[in-house]
Ligand SMILES: *[C@@H]1O[C@H](CO)[C@@H](O)[C@H](O)[C@H]1NC(C)=O
Ligand SMILES: *[C@@H]1O[C@H](CO)[C@@H](O)[C@H](O)[C@H]1NC(C)=O
Ligand SMILES: *[C@@H]1O[C@H](CO)[C@@H](O)[C@H](O)[C@H]1NC(C)=O
């Protein structure tokens with residue numbers, strides 16, 4: 001009986017993961033890389049630091065009034081040295097405006113919108 005209950009709970013958890021429209025869900029690593037790469041290119045062309053994508057540790061996407069990505073990743077600077085950053089990228093569908101916040105160790109917080 002106990003086993004059956006555990007099985008049902010596990011099934012519900014899986015179903016929730018797919019069905020919960022407003023919940024963060026884990027991103028495909030290739031997709032995460034692409035989103036981060038595109039954002040970093042924007043940052044560089046708008047005069048910010050020129051970082052490239054290093055290792056991505058965690059990445060999730062969440063449907064808001066657009067889409068919100070949260071990532072923890074190593075970014076590489078011009079001399080290929082990695083800096084660990086928490087990145088939040090949020091695109092609002094109605095305005096088409098993307099806001100990105102980079103919170104990097106030893107680098108403080110860097111924000112951009114475009
Ligand atoms: C990042 O984007 C640039 C410009 O769109 C592209 O040339 C490059 O191959 C991309 N790099 C990765 C790792 O996806
Ligand atoms: C950023 O760095 C990459 C690789 O080093 C280079 O190809 C690109 O031109 C740089 N972009 C800017 C805006 O400096
Ligand atoms: C790259 O990062 C290293 C380590 O944080 C730093 O010492 C160096 O000045 C940075 N180089 C550039 C070009 O930003």
Ligand SMILES: *[C@@H]1O[C@H](CO)[C@@H](O)[C@H](O)[C@H]1NC(C)=O
Pocket residue numbers: 078079080
């Ligand atoms: C950084 O690494 C890339 C790919 O490994 C390499 O092509 C590039 O020459 C390196 N740049 C520096 C400044 O070390």
Ligand SMILES: *[C@@H]1O[C@H](CO)[C@@H](O)[C@H](O)[C@H]1NC(C)=O
Pocket residue numbers: 086103104109
């Ligand atoms: C940046 O990250 C540090 C370490 O995780 C955290 O203590 C700090 O509150 C963050 N700052 C912002 C503005 O999110």
